[in-house]
Amino acid sequence: MLDGSNKFRTAYVNNNMATMTQSTLEQIHALLAAKRFSVTEGGEGVLRIQEVDTGITLQAVLAGDILFLSLVCMTVPESAITQLVMRKMLASDNGISTSHFQLYNTGGGTVAVTLNNFCKLQELGPDDEDDILSCVSFLLADVVHAKDLIGADLQSA
Numbered sequence: 001m002l003d004g005s006n007k008f009r010t011a012y013v014n015n016n017m018a019t020m021t022q023s024t025l026e027q028i029h030a031l032l033a034a035k036r037f038s039v040t041e042g043g044e045g046v047l048r049i050q051e052v053d054t055g056i057t058l059q060a061v062l063a064g065d066i067l068f069l070s071l072v073c074m075t076v077p078e079s080a081i082t083q084l085v086m087r088k089m090l091a092s093d094n095g096i097s098t099s100h101f102q103l104y105n106t107g108g109g110t111v112a113v114t115l116n117n118f119c120k121l122q123e124l125g126p127d128d129e130d131d132i133l134s135c136v137s138f139l140l141a142d143v144v145h146a147k148d149l150i151g152a153d154l155q156s157a
Contacts, residue, residue, distance in 0.1 A: 070116045076154045098138035
């Protein structure tokens with residue numbers, strides 16, 4: 001169900017914040033690496049995070065003091081996004097309460113189905129570190145549930 005890296009969030013960081021952003025990204029990188037994630041930089045304000053045991057990859061984008069986290073569940077033909085699939089993704093009782101789905105047009109008649117989460121960073125102290133790790137953990141758990149929720153519908157399309 002997972003394919004490719006997520007290139008759908010982009011950083012909007014002005015020159016004044018570039019140094020602060022880089023320092024914060026370095027701290028986030030170190031935090032995740034210490035928790036056994038493989039972390040690489042993917043451009044200005046962007047980190048590529050891979051869970052080592054499963055190989056699931058997500059992307060983090062730092063925009064100001066907001067860390068956006070996103071992972072591509074799968075890329076499918078636009079026609080696979082049926083009313084039934086949309087209803088499952090948007091249902092309040094679908095079991096995915098910590099993340100949200102988004103659809104991105106990838107061109108050529110395909111759509112990337114992503115799961116997304118975010119956290120607001122303050123001083124990058126213990127509370128922020130816990131928030132970052134929680135957001136990553138929620139996405140990793142939610143993608144497993146998303147596979148059960150819509151995976152069969154999308155793969156049969």
